[in-house]
Amino acid sequence: MTRLTIEQSTTRPPRYPGVAEELDLDSWQDAPHSQWAFAHVSELVPTATIGHRTRADSGVDALTALDGVADLRAMLADSWTDAFLVQRDGRTIAEYYRPGFAPDDRHLLQSVSKSICGILVGTLVDDGLIDVGRTMASYVPELDGSAYGDATVQQVLDMTVAVEYEEDYRNPESHMQAQDRIAGWRPRRDTDPADTYEFLRGLKANGMHGRRFQYCSADTDALAWLVEAVTRERYPVVLAARVWERLRCAQDATITVDPSGFASANGGISCTAADLARVGWLMLGGGTIEGRRIVSEEWVRQTMAGGDRDVARNLLIQREYPRVSYRNQWWSTGNDRGNVYAVGIHGQYIWLDPQTGTVIVKFSSAPDPVSAAGNAIHARLFSEVCSALQD
């Protein structure tokens, strides 16, 4: 797979206007790249924050509204909680932040990022820029020949693409860890593809699409490329304009970028718990928040209704939710409460309880990326909190 340069591509937006060749870690300090790069250093080199105001107190414990939930603090401790925020009808009714983690601190969302991508794609479908029945290659010709080329947008949204991809977070030889390395999350190897564009083009199909749910982080990055192709803007720019600003989030979010500037849509967003709760409100609000429509009611209705249960087989999470499904980058439990959720490895959640109008956000740093025990404790926690609020 040769590298896809901006010049060769009709779908890859430039990092900055008028770029003739791409910048890299060797050239960003040189003209003409420096003009853009000096204003975007955090995209090239890791950065620490020099705060301009005193950080909020960490170690918040305001859980009295949930006193009826047995073992609440034990469940939070046992699930390695960094933040736990319960809002009902837009008001915070309970919150917990571990010592050292403050309400205005950002936390990595991991795959909760995927569900935000789903909403963003929905806004583009609403505006007629994307038809979910069309193939990915019809928007991103460079994906032709890869697993994604002949997959429909809806198949990618629902993760029923048949792609040769091992989603094993702990195996250094897995596609997942290769994707991490290319994204800058792990040290590069010389043999790795240059960037995520090249990586996605190299993924091969291993069967018919649409037959089986296969959770695959690369699918979401393919959607991010689709977003860039139809807008000709970089993913973080489109996400800010169509979602983050319009939600009136209180703080900037960040998203990790690979050496080409491609944003890790599948897992790279960091934001505050309160801002993430607004994403939940948008969903419970049928696509509106505080009276502003952000995505269509129909998109949210479809998403909340869940996906095809029959294609979801042999999933660990089915021990908790036998009727679980995945639609538009969101999970549906299929349980009696109608809970829908976004989840990321190591314990990141947006939990929606339509019956009580409750949004729960949880940030965690569980040692295991995914585990049966982790699934069980979160299932119990969310179930008991929502039951306690059912009055």
Add this chain to the structure above:
Amino acid sequence: MTRLTIEQSTTRPPRYPGVAEELDLDSWQDAPHSQWAFAHVSELVPTATIGHRTRADSGVDALTALDGVADLRAMLADSWTDAFLVQRDGRTIAEYYRPGFAPDDRHLLQSVSKSICGILVGTLVDDGLIDVGRTMASYVPELDGSAYGDATVQQVLDMTVAVEYEEDYRNPESHMQAQDRIAGWRPRRDTDPADTYEFLRGLKANGMHGRRFQYCSADTDALAWLVEAVTRERYPVVLAARVWERLRCAQDATITVDPSGFASANGGISCTAADLARVGWLMLGGGTIEGRRIVSEEWVRQTMAGGDRDVARNLLIQREYPRVSYRNQWWSTGNDRGNVYAVGIHGQYIWLDPQTGTVIVKFSSAPDPVSAAGNAIHARLFSEVCSALQD
């Protein structure tokens, strides 16, 4: 030079409390590091911003107060200006932001960062935590045997350390580019020291200290280590608490960090022009801003008085300012106006004009790091602007 781990060091602060071993790009996603790392992803992986509010308009041109300055726009264009902000007695009287760069955008300061470090060291001297007459090794024993071990703090502040170090920005074999690679600003080589701590320990003396001014970026990083040693906090944390918060800057600044988390004090800060102007106000205010004292009047008086002119020899900038000197990480022109300044490669400036109470901030992306032509145009620009304000 073996790597200096946190365990081996009495002066190197941990990235997060209670760390038993250090995290790296391979381990940050694993416990126990993940708890800290999931809240500090930008320190590990490059990140783009997902803005929460509409960015301010770029392309501001409000220069009418300087209509009397001949060729003003030509000088700004010819010096690759990204931002140009003139404040007098705390009020903006003229400003220019090029199309694409907005007043609330951050810009890399390059070596203007050094002058901010000088102020921070001053606050620690004021509080009795640092005696500038003592040697660096008396605070940082790990620097014993390096060029810095027997240098006094004042010699490092004034850059009269005799260190074998080639400050050549364009030579891949220079110490400067090695420091860049270790700082994460350029691709690493396998033979590079693991981090800036190790790099600094490996720098050797090549003569007697105090005899000659030698501009050396490593000196400022040695000061940052000193700051960490006497506070047992990381440099960005101390800088936020002692300077950025107390200045009441309007936005967070950022600073690049190396793989060990060591911040590039010598050149890695990015901030807005308006926030940087507050650093200038602090200096013109004799260490106070809006009635709040941040650093002692004595420290600012010494700094503004300039350094030893006799040790400054064979400097390109002497073509513009024959009596130039360097003190406490600030430059003094030695000219009749008494201009004192901070400067970074490619055209970054804080310019102080005590006679008119003027602070000028300039961000640029000149193709050359340093050039006689660049020095000349900036000297003319600042001189003519300050003259025009002298009425």
